[in-house]
Amino acid sequence: MNYPNCPKCNSEKVVKSGIINERQRYLCKKCSYHFTVNKLGKQIDNYYVIKALQLYIEGVSYREIERLLGISHVSVMNWVKKYRIKAPDNNEYHPTYKILKHEELVSYLQSRENIHGSGMLITELGDKFMVIKWERFKE
Ligand SMILES: [Zn+2]
Known part of the structure; x- marks a missing residue:
């Protein structure tokens, strides 16, 4: 390319x-x-199609995906349809995310508290990183 x-x-x-x-x-x-x-x-590069669909499956809303990736929610909805993606029902956890620069990511991970007690995924986002974390809904 x-x-x-x-x-x-x-x-x-x-x-x-x-x-x-x-x-x-x-x-x-x-x-x-x-x-x-x-x-x-x-x-649009497949890289971003996959990233958008990943976020969709994680429960991130179309509008939030638009804000995060700069790709219109209409495009994302079209891909969800095209690839027949069905996000599983999830009533237990909801995703939260942060966009961090590399130095910020390093110091974020240094604190055990930040990575304790929930699943977490780090994905590259342009020249930054996105940390997606799952938190339990309060009962
Ligand atoms: Zn230059």
């Missing part, structure tokens, strides 16, 4: 850095400049 060169310094050292309003966002490793390219339309 061809990545665009950085529009600021013309470096080729460019990495993907999330999606904003359905535009692929890139980060230039050389000058730290963020930029986006034209609308992806239907060509």
Whole structure:
């Protein structure tokens, strides 16, 4: 896959850095400049399709997925239909999540309290990380 060169310094050292309003966002490793390219339309990377469906199964709402991934909830609903995803009923746990930078993630994990007592998943989100945790509904 061809990545665009950085529009600021013309470096080729460019990495993907999330999606904003359905535009692929890139980060230039050389000058730290963020930029986006034209609308992806239907060509949204499968990486984000899978990520969106993962969140859907975890019980994250369409609107929240839109906010987190920058992909419209209509696209996500279409994928749920297309791949016939059915999230299992879940009345016991609800997901909570945090978006953390790498340093924040490291210090978050250092505290045993933060990772004790519930399931947890860490997934990459652009140049940050998302920690999804399950908490029991209060009885
Ligand atoms: Zn650059």
